[in-house]
Each structure stands twice: as C-alpha cells, then as structure tokens.
Amino acid sequence: MCRAEQIERIERIERIGLRFVPQDLANIAWTFAKAIYVKVPVLVALCSRAAGCIQEFNHQDLANMAWAMANLLLRNEKLMRAIAEHAEERISQFEGTDFSSTAWSLATLHFEHEALRRAIAEQVRSKIWSLGSQQLGSLADLKLGCQDVVEAKLLDIVRHFARAMPSSLEGFQRKYSKMVQEVEADTFGTWGDELLLDLLGLTAAPDFKQKAAGLALKYHQQNLHKCFRGENLLHQRVVSYAELDLSIQQQVLQYASYQQNGYDDWRPKKDFLYATCLPCNALVDRSLCSEFQLLSKICEEVASFLSQVQRAPWFDVRGQVQIFVAGAPCLSCVGAMWQFRLLLPNVGGSIRAKWSLTSEPDADTLLGLNASRQFKKERCLKPSLVDAYIRCLPAVNIVKPRNRLDKTTMRLTSSLPLGQR
Numbered sequence: 001m002c003r004a005e006q007i008e009r010i011e012r013i014e015r016i017g018l019r020f021v022p023q024d025l026a027n028i029a030w031t032f033a034k035a036i037y038v039k040v041p042v043l044v045a046l047c048s049r050a051a052g053c054i055q056e057f058n059h060q061d062l063a064n065m066a067w068a069m070a071n072l073l074l075r076n077e078k079l080m081r082a083i084a085e086h087a088e089e090r091i092s093q094f095e096g097t098d099f100s101s102t103a104w105s106l107a108t109l110h111f112e113h114e115a116l117r118r119a120i121a122e123q124v125r126s127k128i129w130s131l132g133s134q135q136l137g138s139l140a141d142l143k144l145g146c147q148d149v150v151e152a153k154l155l156d157i158v159r160h161f162a163r164a165m166p167s168s169l170e171g172f173q174r175k176y177s178k179m180v181q182e183v184e185a186d187t188f189g190t191w192g193d194e195l196l197l198d199l200l201g202l203t204a205a206p207d208f209k210q211k212a213a214g215l216a217l218k219y220h221q222q223n224l225h226k227c228f229r230g231e232n233l234l235h236q237r238v239v240s241y242a243e244l245d246l247s248i249q250q251q252v253l254q255y256a257s258y259q260q261n262g263y264d265d266w267r268p269k270k271d272f273l274y275a276t277c278l279p280c281n282a283l284v285d286r287s288l289c290s291e292f293q294l295l296s297k298i299c300e301e302v303a304s305f306l307s308q309v310q311r312a313p314w315f316d317v318r319g320q321v322q323i324f325v326a327g328a329p330c331l332s333c334v335g336a337m338w339q340f341r342l343l344l345p346n347v348g349g350s351i352r353a354k355w356s357l358t359s360e361p362d363a364d365t366l367l368g369l370n371a372s373r374q375f376k377k378e379r380c381l382k383p384s385l386v387d388a389y390i391r392c393l394p395a396v397n398i399v400k401p402r403n404r405l406d407k408t409t410m411r412l413t414s415s416l417p418l419g420q421r
Contacts, residue, residue, distance in 0.1 A: 137189025
C-alpha cells in the first residue's frame, strides 16, 4: 500500500470517527489492545478523536482507553494528559478495576502525573472494602500512597488461600478450582504471588533468581523475532526457566530447560498435572502457560526415566527442581507447582517470579524503529508495519522500556545439560 493510500485510509477513519461516541472509541481501542493488534494509523486516528472529546468520557471509558494505550505500549502525550486530567476530576466516580487499570497504565507508560496517583490512593483508602483480590494484586505492585491498606487486605486473602491448599492430589482436583473461583482472581500480582509462594514453601533461593533472570532475558532477546505472528498482530510472551537435579536409585537426571507459553504442536502423553480454569479470563487455556508446560514436560521426563529403572515409584525420586518465571504466575500455575510437590514429595520444588513495570522487550529492537533495514532483511516484520510505525512517530511515541520480559501466546522449548549453559 502506497503512502497516499495510507493517508486516505487515516482520513476516512477520522471522518468516520466524527460519528463515534466516547464508548465506541474506548471499546475499539480496548479490542485492539486485548488482541494486541498494532495498527498505528488507526490508533493515531482514535487518539486524535478521543483527545478532542475527552470531557464526554465517563470513568470506565477513561480507564479502558488508558489501559488500551498502555497494553499496546503506545504513548500519545496529548491523549494521556487529557485522560489524566479528566480522570482526576472524575476520580470520585471510579470503582474497582478503574483504579488499578488507570494506575497501571500511568506506570507502564512512565507517564508522570502525581496528582492523579495521589487522588487514586485517597479513593482506594476510602473504598478498600469494595476492591477484589485481582484489583488488590495489581495495586500492590504499583506502590501508591495506599500501599499499607492494600497489602494488609491482600495479606489476609493470601494467608487464607494458603491455609486452604489441599493436602493430596485427590483433594486438589475436588477443591482447588472452587478455591480460585471464590477469590475471583487469576493472579494475586507479583507481591501477592511471592507471598503465596513463600507461605507454601515454594520460593527458590535469591541467587538462583538472579542467575535465572539473566539467562531468561538472554533467551527472550534471542527470540524477539517470534513476537509477531503476522502483520500487525503482536504476541506477548512469558519465559520460564528450570534447573533439575534428580536422583532415582543412584541414577541421575540433570538438565536445564527453557519454555515459552502457547501451543506448538506439543501436548503431554499423559495428564500428570491439571490446569485450572480461572475466573477473570475463563477462555484462556491455562495448560499452555509456560510454567504448566515446563512442569508437565518434567513429569514426562521423570515418568520415562522411572520406566527404565525397574518401574520405581515416584516416591523414590529425590533431588531439587528450581523454576524461574518472567512474570507473576497465574493461580493455575501455582496450583500446578503444588500438584508437582504432591506428586514428588521427596523433591524440593521451588519457583521464583520476577515482574516489573520495565520488563517489556526493547521497543526499538522489536518494532524496528532504528533497525528497519535489518528486520526487513530478516523478514521478522512486514515492511508495511515497520514503515507505518516510522511514519507515525511524530504523532505516537513507542515507549522504550528497559530490559523487559513479557508474555506471549507462543512456546519454544530447548534443553541443555547443566554443564553446557
């Protein structure tokens, strides 16, 4: 498509946009962000129209629009400032997810608006009783002025959840799904998840976390070309890394493995572990999470190994498995780790999670803003997508986060002996 055709399409979208109401604009942006569909000319038109009628947005539209821009890592100064100023005026109308979505968006885009952060913190304090586990988990990671009350309430929820964990595999299948539905959360956030893992005795040593984080980041950067599954359609991803050191009747099973989430023509031959349907994103297949697949693969390796050692029982397996996850594990994956512990009671299982607001891939590399020729040559991105980003730079700044790891719905696996890392 030539530049004239691109411009004509943008102008046509802008003309259509004149008939859009704020909810239409917010819903379109939210849909693009949910699918990670990066079509910059359309987003530029949406941003322009939204900024012009921001006073007509209600509190939910404001939160959804901000969340969409942050999830796509697209920063439009004019729009974000308009959203922040109008949100501060309407802050008394905010409820539940509005607080966590808006605060998360500001932090993700590195958009400084201290007045809005203070206003959100004050409202959260007064409405803390109305916030659910999911919202509390998000807010706990943002270090607002309401951190003390958020952590206190989330602490009670996580402690109760940990105390209720089933003590057998049979009990797990009967009870765990109901537990998750009752807390109405897919995750407790990074702070909450680390607390839960600590209470369950599943936390790996800090030195492993530091080493594994470097290895996972390197692996992630080597596979950035897998981020796009097609023109304009971006897949975020999570990288998990594991180290195994197991012994079975004087036989040793020792290796390291990487895993990314998403389907890649692999399923375990037997269901050793069971994924849990989560309440907030019930349509997501949690058996494709990187942690779940990594643990399932380890179980398959152990089962194969046991069959070669005179069919020794799982109880005879001893040693340690350490896992690093570049993101806050969902409650289905926490459940998978607990099942792994119950299945192999003499194996020390541990997991460390690392998530920060600056763990996205380097946007300059990912989007080819400074390396479009290289990407075109390697065919990692379609030229039209690279050109679209470059042409739209005056209107939209792509946020360049610092050494971030992120999620995807793609999976890659590789294993290597510990001595060859």
